[in-house]
Amino acid sequence: MKPLVRLSGVTLLAAVMAGTAYADTTVKVLSINRDTPAWKQLYTDTIAAYNAANPDVTVEIEYMEDEAFKQKLPTLLQSDAAPDIFFSWSGGVFYEQARQGFLRPITALVGDDWRAEASAGGLAALSYEGENYGAPEASQNVALWYNKEMAAKAGVDPTEIETWDDFLDQVKTAKAAGVTPIIVGGQDKWTLHFYYSMLALRVMGGEGIFASSRGENGGFDNEDWVRVGEEYLRLIELEPFQEGYLGVKYDQATGLWGDGGGVFHLMGDWDLGAQRAASSGGGLSNDQLGIIPFPTVEGGRGAATETFGGASGFVVTKNAPDEAVEFLRYFLGPEPQAMAAKAGVYIPTAPAAAPLVDDSILKQFAAIGGGSTFHQLFLDQALGADLGGAVNDVSAQLATGDITPKEAAEILEETRQFQ
Amino acid sequence: MSVAVSDKHHAAAHDRFGALRRFARSGQLRLLLVFLPPALLLFTVFVMLPMLNASFFSPYKWSGYGPAPWAFNVDTGREFGDWVGLRNFRQLAGHAAFATAAGNTAKIVLVSLLIQLPLALALALMIYQKSYANTVFRLIFFVPYILAEVATGLIWSFVFDGNFGLSRTVTDVLQLEEAFFPLGDKAWAFNAILAVIVWKYFGFHMMIYIAGLQGISRDLIDAAVVDGARTFDLIRYIKIPLLAPAIAISVFYSVLGAIQVFDLVMPMTAGGPSNSSHTLVSYLYNFGFIRLRVGFGSAVGVVLFVVGITFAFAYRATIQRRLAA
Numbered sequence: 184m185k186p187l188v189r190l191s192g193v194t195l196l197a198a199v200m201a202g203t204a205y206a207d208t209t210v211k212v213l214s215i216n217r218d219t220p221a222w223k224q225l226y227t228d229t230i231a232a233y234n235a236a237n238p239d240v241t242v243e244i245e246y247m248e249d250e251a252f253k254q255k256l257p258t259l260l261q262s263d264a265a266p267d268i269f270f271s272w273s274g275g276v277f278y279e280q281a282r283q284g285f286l287r288p289i290t291a292l293v294g295d296d297w298r299a300e301a302s303a304g305g306l307a308a309l310s311y312e313g314e315n316y317g318a319p320e321a322s323q324n325v326a327l328w329y330n331k332e333m334a335a336k337a338g339v340d341p342t343e344i345e346t347w348d349d350f351l352d353q354v355k356t357a358k359a360a361g362v363t364p365i366i367v368g369g370q371d372k373w374t375l376h377f378y379y380s381m382l383a384l385r386v387m388g389g390e391g392i393f394a395s396s397r398g399e400n401g402g403f404d405n406e407d408w409v410r411v412g413e414e415y416l417r418l419i420e421l422e423p424f425q426e427g428y429l430g431v432k433y434d435q436a437t438g439l440w441g442d443g444g445g446v447f448h449l450m451g452d453w454d455l456g457a458q459r460a461a462s463s464g465g466g467l468s469n470d471q472l473g474i475i476p477f478p479t480v481e482g483g484r485g486a487a488t489e490t491f492g493g494a495s496g497f498v499v500t501k502n503a504p505d506e507a508v509e510f511l512r513y514f515l516g517p518e519p520q521a522m523a524a525k526a527g528v529y530i531p532t533a534p535a536a537a538p539l540v541d542d543s544i545l546k547q548f549a550a551i552g553g554g555s556t557f558h559q560l561f562l563d564q565a566l567g568a569d570l571g572g573a574v575n576d577v578s579a580q581l582a583t584g585d586i587t588p589k590e591a592a593e594i595l596e597e598t599r600q601f602q
Numbered sequence: 603m604s605v606a607v608s609d610k611h612h613a614a615a616h617d618r619f620g621a622l623r624r625f626a627r628s629g630q631l632r633l634l635l636v637f638l639p640p641a642l643l644l645f646t647v648f649v650m651l652p653m654l655n656a657s658f659f660s661p662y663k664w665s666g667y668g669p670a671p672w673a674f675n676v677d678t679g680r681e682f683g684d685w686v687g688l689r690n691f692r693q694l695a696g697h698a699a700f701a702t703a704a705g706n707t708a709k710i711v712l713v714s715l716l717i718q719l720p721l722a723l724a725l726a727l728m729i730y731q732k733s734y735a736n737t738v739f740r741l742i743f744f745v746p747y748i749l750a751e752v753a754t755g756l757i758w759s760f761v762f763d764g765n766f767g768l769s770r771t772v773t774d775v776l777q778l779e780e781a782f783f784p785l786g787d788k789a790w791a792f793n794a795i796l797a798v799i800v801w802k803y804f805g806f807h808m809m810i811y812i813a814g815l816q817g818i819s820r821d822l823i824d825a826a827v828v829d830g831a832r833t834f835d836l837i838r839y840i841k842i843p844l845l846a847p848a849i850a851i852s853v854f855y856s857v858l859g860a861i862q863v864f865d866l867v868m869p870m871t872a873g874g875p876s877n878s879s880h881t882l883v884s885y886l887y888n889f890g891f892i893r894l895r896v897g898f899g900s901a902v903g904v905v906l907f908v909v910g911i912t913f914a915f916a917y918r919a920t921i922q923r924r925l926a927a
């Protein structure tokens with residue numbers, strides 16, 4: 184009797200062990216909070232569909248509030264509780280994670296099929312030194328918004344703007360008509376960095392910025408960057424912003440914009456919802472709004488089709504199984520992205536999904552993104568936290584008249600050399 | 603001779619044991635064993651170790667990823683951080699924003715000592731006596747201190763907002779042409795913060811003074827009055843001299859608090875416009891942690907620590923010792 188008991192015990196143990204070997208591979212996903220119910224629902228549905236179709240894989244998703252996510256991630260990535268896939272804004276923090284070996288290079292697994300169905304720019308944003316680490320989800324593009332009623336009041340037609348000079352002329356006209364030309368939340372320096380960075384993009388093109396970041400052509404201390412500062416100062420000298428703009432953060436500024444405070448607002452597509460949420464009167468409707476691409480700069484090497492904005496997606500951690508990579512492809516693949524586009528959840532990056540966007544404004548943004556010949560990531564992210572922070576600093580310092588364009592270029596180059 | 607020495611030794615040892623035994627018997631030893639380890643542990647883990655860590659991190663270029671800059675990263679085959687020696691400190695010394703931050707911190711110290719404390723003292727002298735009205739005033743003056751720093755910062759950022767805030771109301775009432783945006787104006791931003799600091803903390807110091815004033819013997823004052831002392835004589839020759847220990851403590855807290863100002867700055871100006879209103883701590887946070895430069899941030903932390911500890915020890919060794927004597 185006794186040996187039998189022991190035997191059955193061993194059998195049981197063996198059975199259990201075998202069971203775990205067969206059983207599900209669990210793929211843990213960590214996302215930031217998806218505040219809109221539609222976005223969260225999209226994740227839930229996508230995961231449920233995947234789990235149903237793949238009985239040997241169980242995908243679990245967890246959400247974390249943005250700030251908590253940022254703070255906990257460094258520790259989490261070093262622990263056994265690290266997720267297999269997690270959300271990434273790409274840029275400097277992502278580069279550091281990849282550099283320190285916390286992420287899994289998945290280049291070999293990203294075949295031609297996957298490359299065909301995903302956005303090339305998005306994949307590039309989530310790669311580091313030639314290796315892919317993740318896949319793109321949404322993209323954000325920055326464009327020049329205008330308020331049609333305010334433009335009429337100021338006597339300008341923003342659709343005629345092609346060059347930076349055209350834009351400056353309209354700013355002058357608006358100013359003369361007693362209308363606030365531009366709304367900006369200058370306390371958040373990144374809102375000012377949009378002007379400085381987009382001018383850089385138009386003056387030297389994405390390639391020029393990249394060359395500077397690698398220390399070529401004198402790094403940031405060259406004629407192009409001085410020109411960027413000068414063009415930026417031409418705008419600043421018109422005093423185009425609402426009063427007290429340096430004491431206002433983006434949220435308040437966009438509320439002011441939504442309440443019809445000015446003619447122009449240089450901001451990303453997310454501002455459509457943000458201005459409505461932050462304004463006191465419900466914000467501007469699609470009919471009241473228009474967008475145009477950022478104007479070109481005369482003699483500049485950057486084309487009007489070079490876009491500027493963000494790229495977010497999900498990346499894979501170093502110990503993640505292959506199943507995680509397979510799931511990633513499905514998770515951010517054309518099917519869920521098409522659903523996102525149709526439901527107006529976000530502007531998708533997948534080429535097949537972008538045309539499905541329904542909202543009249545977001546559609547224009549999707550078109551800008553779709554026609555992009557080069558997508559420049561926000562400079563305060565693309566250049567890393569330190570140099571990117573310096574770009575924000577000089578954008579504000581130029582606005583307050585603390586430094587000259589030449590000094591701005593020197594500060595950037597000095598910061599680059601310290602990296 | 604040698605016998606005498608050993609006897610002396612013996613006696614000393616005996617004494618020491620006796621003292622120890624008496625100490626143990628009095629129950630103090632048990633008290634010490636129960637209460638000291640947790641406190642010591644907490645202090646070590648949450649105060650001493652981070653301080654030591656900061657000083658160890660300061661000569662590295664390190665993003666904060668990995669357990670320590672000198673730890674070996676098996677995935678990359680090198681350490682998490684790079685040794686840069688004194689470079690972080692050199693960079694700090696050459697950074698204009700750091701100089702501004704240090705200057706601003708010095709301004710907070712000055713304003714605390716020259717405006718906040720005299721104001722607190724004046725109010726304390728007016729309302730220290732026990733009465734119903736005084737209690738109400740004390741409560742009102744103390745309320746700002748109770749408010750959370752971040753909430754205070756937010757409230758004041760609304761007050762100073764020239765579009766919708768109190769600043770706008772003032773503009774309208776005075777029928778000024780241009781609205782006033784102190785937080786968006788380099789010349790005013792930090793002064794606005796200074797005003798809020800005075801407003802927020804004077805109540806705390808006032809309470810210290812009130813406690814001190816209430817401890818002054820009534821007899822002394824009565825005697826002085828009999829001798830013909832008038833109100834200002836009482837203050838000048840009786841109250842303030844007797845309040846010296848309380849003032850010494852309040853100066854101590856005031857200076858150390860000034861060095862640490864952070865949570866008011868972030869919601870009000872976040873250090874802007876163009877880095878003109880940073881304090882040492884907000885500088886540390888923005889240029890250290892936000893920019894993934896933990897080594898550099900640690901270097902700022904070391905500077906902050908040295909300033910704080912130098913002041914604390916110097917103050918204790920001079921002014922507070924003189925007062926205690």
